[in-house]
Amino acid sequence: MTAVEMSMDQHEVSMPREGRDSAATSVTKALTLLDAFRRIGPVAGVSDLARATGLPKSTAFRLLNQLAASGFLNRRGTDYRLDQHVFELGNCVSMCTPGDLRSIAAPFLSDLFASSRTVVHLAVLDDTDVMYVDKIQGNTAVRVPTVVGGRIPASCSALGKAMLPFGHKAVIEKILQQGLQRRTRHSIAAPGLFVQELAQVRQHGVAFDREESALGLTCVAAPIIWRGRAIAAISTSGSTGRFDPAVLAARVHGAANEISALYAAHVRDLDTARTADR
Numbered sequence: 266m267t268a269v270e271m272s273m274d275q276h277e278v279s280m281p282r283e284g285r286d287s288a289a290t291s292v293t294k295a296l297t298l299l300d301a302f303r304r305i306g307p308v309a310g311v312s313d314l315a316r317a318t319g320l321p322k323s324t325a326f327r328l329l330n331q332l333a334a335s336g337f338l339n340r341r342g343t344d345y346r347l348d349q350h351v352f353e354l355g356n357c358v359s360m361c362t363p364g365d366l367r368s369i370a371a372p373f374l375s376d377l378f379a380s381s382r383t384v385v386h387l388a389v390l391d392d393t394d395v396m397y398v399d400k401i402q403g404n405t406a407v408r409v410p411t412v413v414g415g416r417i418p419a420s421c422s423a424l425g426k427a428m429l430p431f432g433h434k435a436v437i438e439k440i441l442q443q444g445l446q447r448r449t450r451h452s453i454a455a456p457g458l459f460v461q462e463l464a465q466v467r468q469h470g471v472a473f474d475r476e477e478s479a480l481g482l483t484c485v486a487a488p489i490i491w492r493g494r495a496i497a498a499i500s501t502s503g504s505t506g507r508f509d510p511a512v513l514a515a516r517v518h519g520a521a522n523e524i525s526a527l528y529a530a531h532v533r534d535l536d537t538a539r540t541a542d543r
Contacts, residue, residue, distance in 0.1 A: 266422055294320060295328045299337065299351070303414075308346045355414075366497055368529050370489070373520040374401050374499065381513055383503040384409045386486075388424045389496065390433060391416070393440050395425045398497070407504040410479060420445050420459060421452040423486035424498045432494030437463065451476040463475035468497035470521075471514045472498075478503055485510035487521035491529055499524065 300315040315325040332338045336350040370387050378401040379383045387399040393414040419425025420440050453459045466472045474484040486500035
């Protein structure tokens with residue numbers, strides 16, 4: 266233990282209970298302010314952040330300045346934006362580290378884009394949402410309103426429907442209990458039809474989104490499976506009328522299977538290395 270860590274531990278022991286509770290509360294409030302950028306956008310003012318978090322404006326101002334002094338935020342005039350320190354932390358997430366899911370999938374995403382010239386995604390399931398982990402889009406491809414780190418309801422996206430039937434029964438039940446969300450007039454609203462479609466996805470290993478998440482867009486996706494559970498999915502999207510998802514279904518499914526195999530091998534190698542170190 267370093268001298269700094271010992272000093273911090275001694276300080277925590279000597280700090281009154283009320284002080285520790287106050288410090289914990291301040292940390293929670295600061296994290297809530299950081300999280301608010303996901304909803305507001307990349308740039309936000311004190312008033313917007315205070316309103317979004319329910320914090321008093323004076324408290325928000327104080328904590329925002331502390332976050333800026335620590336390198337988590339950048340202040341320009343009266344506005345704040347997430348700084349590079351947050352970007353660095355984000356890239357320390359396990360799926361973003363070298364040799365993990367995103368880097369394993371990257372060559373296959375590139376190959377899919379090169380052969381199809383369509384928009385290609387890698388995504389994971391987070392509760393009842395799909396969260397985009399990677400995206401490739403060229404200058405000539407149709408514009409798809411998605412961003413890395415962004416979310417969409419799993420029930421109306423090919424990516425979500427590709428993952429749900431493989432080890433996510435509780436999430437399916439939660440989606441049905443909450444009610445199917447409709448983003449367009451083509452989104453599935455009937456629970457029976459939704460369950461039936463998931464059964465077909467499980468049988469064939471691919472899912473389709475025909476203008477269910479956005480008008481004018483069609484998508485085909487396939488799951489990345491590890492130990493019987495979908496840990497992610499990949500997809501390719503194009504303009505309805507110009508894009509035939511059935512033509513690319515086998516290619517997307519094959520790429521997802523290869524990623525699954527490589528990821529399983531990567532995990533086995535890690536387990537072997539850990540065992541050897543014991």
